[in-house]
Amino acid sequence: MHNESAVRKPQRSYANGLALVCLAFIAILYVLSDYGPGAIIADPRLQIFKTVFVSIILETMPFLWIGVFLSAILHVYVPDRLIQRMIPRNPILGIIAASVLGIVFPLCECGIVPAIRRLINKGMPVYAASTFILVGPILNPLVFWSTFTAFRGRPEIAYGRMGLAFIVALIVGLIVYRFVRSNPLRVRENRDHEHDHSHENNKLAAVMGHAINEFFDMGKYIVFGAMIVGLLQTFVSQTDLASLGQASGSANALMMGLGFILSLCSTSDAFVAQSFVTSFSGGALIAFMVFGPMINLKGVLMMSAVFKTKFVALLVSLVVILVYAGTFVLDYVFLK
Amino acid sequence: MSKRNYEIVHQGSRAVIVTGFACLMLVLLLSGNILLYIAPHLILYAWLAVIFLVAAAGFQSYLFIAAVKGSAVDCACDGDHGHDRAPQLYSVRRSVFVFVLFAIPLLLGTLLPNSALAGSLAQNKGMNLGALPTGRGAAGADLVEVDGNQDPALKQLFKTDVYNRDYAKLGMLLYGQDVIEMKDEWFIEKQQALNLFADSFKGKTIRITGFVYREEGLSDSQFIVGRMAMTHCIADISPYGFIVDSPDAAQYADDTWITVTGTIDQTDYHGQKVVKIVIGSAEPASPAKIPYVYPDWNFASKL
Known part of the structure; x- marks a missing residue:
């Protein structure tokens, strides 16, 4: 996985993680203990938990592997700083280029987050990377199409979703460009550069090795x-x-809170939002469909594997404020 | 623990996890039970994951064997096993922690039976009865007829705004049927069409198979017959259904599957106008092995 030389921090965080898992288990056991041992297996709630849990992992698995292989290939085959040359120098153009990247690579966050660390190491500016992480899962043709079909009678919802996602990501990108000067990546990956992948044969092994490392690195956050x-x-x-x-x-x-908790894929959340259509305003539905794919439980855990906690906190708070304000404007100006 | 032993445990536990996931997914795919977890259009991706997992399992086993033999695999770049440092206690603990974490879904997936979720989860999700969004149609502007050379009187019945033309087409198709059958295909789309043009469908015969479900707000002579709709995976399933009016509603227990034949009518439910079914006859039904229905984004092109 990662480098032990990254001082002593990991020790504490893993102990914390372990404690959390234990607590979760105690909670499950406590709840289930009301019903005798035989009834536990048959309890419908255990079935629901197990099915949802396993289902999310199975669904994520292919996209996670695509992400980690992409990342490993980038690491081994793409020269450093190549991407820096491809992304426009002008920050605004760079951010816009990063937002459009999602249209070319329609990846969900399970694929984007593992790849983003490599992209930054290969010279993608941090502000462009932040934009891509946020907008990639939303601003792509699949998501537009599914939103448009779920809200057939109200196309303004699909347009509002795309527009708000774009604006939020643009503003976050600009703020990151202006204010974030230090490297937001967790340090542990840096020593990778010491390696020299010279032989073709070893390069393949290196891709496999990196992909597996990253699978476990990211995977544990997804499982959790x-x-x-x-x-x-x-x-x-x-x-x-x-x-x-x-x-x-x-x-x-x-x-927004519901979107955070449910951690749905951006292509499927429109149909869930549709079931709230009778009780919530268009703005609230867009809040669900913009905030959820950008910031959700599973995604934040994955991001914290790549970025320093401070940077993740910055992203989360910016998106909270911007989406909340944005949906208000939408409610009162466009969706009356 | 010596560095070598640590290496063996570390690589071995990873090999077990990756192989385990490959086997779990392969078994689910081959038995078809994968459909209890993910939607059919993701099956191709699931196979892709199996390919990745099998490749990873092979490579990881090779690393494990190399570790057992004591020969380091150089260019695996396993940034983790601290090349020249003695493994510290916490990295062992970390390996164990990761192993346990990944083992939980594997064990749950292997040991517990695969089962379909129906009414038990509907309670948490909130039934979707196809009520129209608030505010829609208030403008009433620009109603259009669908293209095509059907009976003009029929087209008049199914006039709607431009965005709902696909539902109008589906509605006209359903209108021509003696019995409107709510089957797996287009369950959600048909429910939408029936609710959109509820006035036109009043009195038509409908047949539906689904699970019995109850929630607050229903009268004693009412229950809901519903299906679970899945878009991607279980995390996003939501129930769709119809209110059924029956004088002896109490005899149908929650979560049992029945087939109801009846006539279409309308009712007010929580302040929303929704379609309901006035029961004609009902008989017990066996649940489908894969009890889910799937939204079809593209149904209009198949009409």
């Missing part, structure tokens, strides 16, 4: 995220949540 999503889907009722906030202000925040 899927576990939490499974628990939430089992024990938290979507309808109860939805009935919490119907007023315009709280509704938008609530739907």
Whole structure:
């Protein structure tokens, strides 16, 4: 996986992770212990948890592998700084180029996040990378098409989703360009550059080796995220949540929270949003469909494998503020 | 633990995990049970994952064997096994932690039976009865007829705004049928069409098979017959259904599968107008092995 020389920090974070998993298990056991040992296996809630948990992992698996292989190939075959030469120098052009990248490579976040560290190492500016992470899962033809079909009678929702995602990512990119000076990557990957991949034969082995390393590196966050999503889907009722906030202000925040918790793929969340169409405003639905794919439980865990916690926190807070404000504007100006 | 032993444990546990996932996915794919987890259009991707996993399992086993033999594989660039440093305690602990974490879904997936989720999850998700979005049609502007050379009177019945023309076409097709059958194909699309043109469908005969479901707000003589719709995977399934009016509603237990034949009518439910079915006859049905329905983005081109 990664480098032990990265001081002593990992030690603590893994102990914390272990403690969290243990706590989760104690919680499961506690809940299930009400029902005798025989009933545990038959308990429908265990079935729901298991099915959601395994389902998310199975669904993510191909895209994760695409991402880690892309990353490994980039690392081994693409010369450093090549991407720097391809991305326009002008930050605004660079950010716009990064937003359009999603149209060319329609990848979801499970594929983008593993590749992004390599892209940054290969010279992609951090502001362009941040833009790509945020907008890549939304601004692509598949997502537009699925949103458009789910809200057939209201095409403004599909346009609003695309537009807001683009603007939010653009602003975040500019803020990162202006204010983030230090390297936001976690340090541990840097020593990779010491290696010399000279022989063709070894290069293939190197691709395999890197891909497997990264699979475990990213995979553990996905497994952990899927576990939490499974628990939430089992024990938290979507309808109860939805009935919490119907007023315009709280509704938008609530739907953002729901998007965060559910961690759905951006191509499938439009149909879930559709089931809320009778009780929520267009702005709240767009909040769900813009915030969810950008910032969600599974994704944030994956991002924190690549970026320093401070940088992830910055991204999350920026997106929270911008999406919330943006959907308000949408509600009052465009979707009246 | 010596460096060599650590290396053996580390590479071995990884080989086990990757091989385990390859086997789990392969078994699910070959048995068809994969459809209990993901939607059919993702099966191709699942095979892709199997290819990646098998390749990784092969390579990882090679690393493991190399570790057992004590020969380091040089260019694997395993940034993890700290080339010249003695392995420290926490890296062993970390390996074990990662192994356990990955083993949990593998064990759950292997040991617990694969089962379909129906009513038990609908309770958490909220039933979708096809009510029209608020605010739609208020403008009432620009209703258009569909193209084609059908009966003008029929076209008049299915006038709608431009975005719903596909549903109008589907509606006209359904209108021509003696019994509207709610089968797996286009379940959601048909539900939408029926709700959009509820007035035109009033009194038509409909037959539907699904699970029985109840929630707050239904009267004693009502229950819901529903299906679960999946877009990508279980995490995004949501239930779609119809309210059924039946004088002896109490005899149908939750989560049982029935086939209902009845006539279409309309009702108010939580302040929304939705289609309901007035029961004619009902008989028990066996649930499909893969009980999910899937939205078809492209149904209009197949009409």
